[in-house]
Amino acid sequence: MVGTSSMFGQTSTDSIAVIVNSSIDHPDLSKEQLLNIYTLRARNWKNGVRVVVSDYKGNPILREQFYNYLGTNIKTIKKIWLKAQFTGRITPPQTVDSIQEMIELVVNHPGTIGYVPLSQVPESVNVLIILSHE
Amino acid sequence: MNKEWLNKRPLKQQLLVLVTGIVVAAIVIFAVENSMMHRKIVLDTYARSTHTQLDAIRLGLEIGLEQEDFQSIEEILSWVRRNDNIEYMMITDEEDEVIAIYPDSVAATLSDIEKISTDVATKEDQFVRSTTWYSDISGVGNLYIVFNTKYLRQAEQQAVFRIMILASFLIIGTGVSSFLIAQGITKPLESLQKVTQLVSSDSLDTRANENAGSLELQAVAASFNAMLDKLDHAQTKRIEEMEQYNQSLEQQNIKLIQAYDALDQQRKKLEEESKRATIALEKLKSAQVQLIQAEKMASLGQLVASVAHELNTPSGAIYSAINEISKDYVEIMDDTATLVNQLSPRDGLIYLNSLKRIIVNTQNLSTVEIRSLSQELAKILEQTNLSNVNYHARLLAQVGFSPELTTEIFPLLSSKYGELVIRSLHNIGMSRIHIRDIEIAISRIIHLVKALKTYSRIDSDSFGVTDIAQDLNNTLIILNNKIKRAITVHKEFDALPKVRCYPGRLNQVWTNLIHNSIQAMKGKGDIYLRLKKIDDNHFCVEVEDNGPGIDPDILPNIFEPYFTTKEMGEGTGLGLSIVKDIIEAHHGTIQVTSQPGKTVFKVTLPISNDFPKKNSVNPIQDDNIDKGQIRAKN
Numbered sequence: 001m002v003g004t005s006s007m008f009g010q011t012s013t014d015s016i017a018v019i020v021n022s023s024i025d026h027p028d029l030s031k032e033q034l035l036n037i038y039t040l041r042a043r044n045w046k047n048g049v050r051v052v053v054s055d056y057k058g059n060p061i062l063r064e065q066f067y068n069y070l071g072t073n074i075k076t077i078k079k080i081w082l083k084a085q086f087t088g089r090i091t092p093p094q095t096v097d098s099i100q101e102m103i104e105l106v107v108n109h110p111g112t113i114g115y116v117p118l119s120q121v122p123e124s125v126n127v128l129i130i131l132s133h134e
Numbered sequence: 135m136n137k138e139w140l141n142k143r144p145l146k147q148q149l150l151v152l153v154t155g156i157v158v159a160a161i162v163i164f165a166v167e168n169s170m171m172h173r174k175i176v177l178d179t180y181a182r183s184t185h186t187q188l189d190a191i192r193l194g195l196e197i198g199l200e201q202e203d204f205q206s207i208e209e210i211l212s213w214v215r216r217n218d219n220i221e222y223m224m225i226t227d228e229e230d231e232v233i234a235i236y237p238d239s240v241a242a243t244l245s246d247i248e249k250i251s252t253d254v255a256t257k258e259d260q261f262v263r264s265t266t267w268y269s270d271i272s273g274v275g276n277l278y279i280v281f282n283t284k285y286l287r288q289a290e291q292q293a294v295f296r297i298m299i300l301a302s303f304l305i306i307g308t309g310v311s312s313f314l315i316a317q318g319i320t321k322p323l324e325s326l327q328k329v330t331q332l333v334s335s336d337s338l339d340t341r342a343n344e345n346a347g348s349l350e351l352q353a354v355a356a357s358f359n360a361m362l363d364k365l366d367h368a369q370t371k372r373i374e375e376m377e378q379y380n381q382s383l384e385q386q387n388i389k390l391i392q393a394y395d396a397l398d399q400q401r402k403k404l405e406e407e408s409k410r411a412t413i414a415l416e417k418l419k420s421a422q423v424q425l426i427q428a429e430k431m432a433s434l435g436q437l438v439a440s441v442a443h444e445l446n447t448p449s450g451a452i453y454s455a456i457n458e459i460s461k462d463y464v465e466i467m468d469d470t471a472t473l474v475n476q477l478s479p480r481d482g483l484i485y486l487n488s489l490k491r492i493i494v495n496t497q498n499l500s501t502v503e504i505r506s507l508s509q510e511l512a513k514i515l516e517q518t519n520l521s522n523v524n525y526h527a528r529l530l531a532q533v534g535f536s537p538e539l540t541t542e543i544f545p546l547l548s549s550k551y552g553e554l555v556i557r558s559l560h561n562i563g564m565s566r567i568h569i570r571d572i573e574i575a576i577s578r579i580i581h582l583v584k585a586l587k588t589y590s591r592i593d594s595d596s597f598g599v600t601d602i603a604q605d606l607n608n609t610l611i612i613l614n615n616k617i618k619r620a621i622t623v624h625k626e627f628d629a630l631p632k633v634r635c636y637p638g639r640l641n642q643v644w645t646n647l648i649h650n651s652i653q654a655m656k657g658k659g660d661i662y663l664r665l666k667k668i669d670d671n672h673f674c675v676e677v678e679d680n681g682p683g684i685d686p687d688i689l690p691n692i693f694e695p696y697f698t699t700k701e702m703g704e705g706t707g708l709g710l711s712i713v714k715d716i717i718e719a720h721h722g723t724i725q726v727t728s729q730p731g732k733t734v735f736k737v738t739l740p741i742s743n744d745f746p747k748k749n750s751v752n753p754i755q756d757d758n759i760d761k762g763q764i765r766a767k768n
Contacts (some may be wrong), residue, residue, distance in 0.1 A: 079271050082233060086234035086236045088238075092208040
């Protein structure tokens, strides 16, 4: 995990871009809508494609910062996810080890949502919202 | 009951019931035992498998959360969802707060789980397993899983069902096979039985099948056939013998028929003789009836003779007394006329007074008394001028003239009319005595007539009550002329209630017995006539005499009809035979004991005979009496 930690070497003040597979176009996504997606309450995009949430494993600063922007934390989200999974009606979130992996995931799988540092947003994805300090 | 029933069934059914019963019992025991074992094993296995499942789920959740591999967690959960035996699943954190619960449709809380846990004992189809688990989001919490045994139960039921189907097949199979085996055993037996039946209904040609059934039964059939062969042979031989025997029988039969014909002729002869004998017997019977009637007439004749004699004596006495009186009265009239004219008034009064005394005096003096009185009076008369003192004294004594009275009329006797007075007093006194004799004779006649009346009233064949003592007395009165001469009758009568009987017939008995005694003693001796009460319903009459007695050789025969010791023509010989018949008709007995000087006839009879026997001697008599009574009433 030493190699991966260098990849999350951003400062806490960096802006985070929430990206989605190019098949999805949802320009005015609010923070609340984003929280609904990441707490697995919203399950389909407007065009009917299934929402697939992706996240990073472990506790990198990027992940902590992302949930911090959403007004929650990793532990809470994980609890919510587990609880939702017990109900059996959700698509389980995909977890990855690196930003590159997440980009590949988002690029290659329709309906997949993820987040990367604003500086690393690729071209082949749509950005839904950019999270930063006010 | 069952055992009884079974024993009455044919062998086939017995075997069938027995084998099927054993197999069914075995199968039932096996099935029950097997299902119980099965249940135990399955439960144990299942309990163990739940621990494994719990651990697997715990491990899967822990690893999945640690690696944040939500796909693998999803796999575990989808396995749980597919797994029907998990009812609930719940995870809690370190404070035992619920994190997640499956399925979400059940709003179960921790207390529900605990409730299930305590209910396990009563609710067998659910039980709880729990273990601790760890994750970064929960710390050391708990994992609860509620397993159900519903499917276990279903599996168990399926197993039992399978066993039952199997058992039914087994039972049917056993039934069929035991039926076949039973058939195999009993069929040869049945054929043997049929053969024996045919044999017993005289068909010796039948043979049993020697090739059917087991070896033993074949052997039985073979030896049975051998026995039949022997029987057949023996029977053939016997038939030959029988035929020979029949031939000889036929010959004998012909002889018998001839003998029978001879016998039949003899029988016809005998029948004719028998008819003749019957006619003779009937003649004899009528002769006997005539004889019985003759006996009755004979005793009636004796009775009439006796009564006539008894009547004759007082009649004679009355006749002579009246003669005497009429003679006396001629003299009395003459003497009285003389005395009335000659006597002074004083002497006339004395005379009349003495006459009264004579008439009033009724005492009957014996010859001895008359003699002593006569001597006494003679002494008084010696002081008078009377010539024949003793003669005159006897005249006065004969009429019972007392010395006192003689002294009283002494002046009269001393006068010249003394003899006249004495003769007159004697004549009046004698006429008084004659009148008294007439009274006595008449009273005797009345007595006799009375007895005769009673005797004749009951000398019928009617049934009634009577006083035996009175009857005996009447009999004695009627037989009096035969008794009075030289026979003393000693009567010893007990008090006895009135007896129900045929009084006339019993009188015949008493008359016969007493008359026999008188005749046996040749009219001289003592008769003891006893009437004794034996008990409440029996009495006896004994007639005892001190005559010569009955010869012991003839004693057993005296009650036989026509037996008599009297001269030819004197008696019918039916007397005692009739006596015996009468007593037996009254359900009584007669016994006789005899030795020289003491012969006793003892008649024992019941006091009340409740069933009168219709008279057999002469029923026409009753009829006459009835008519007589009706006439008398009119």
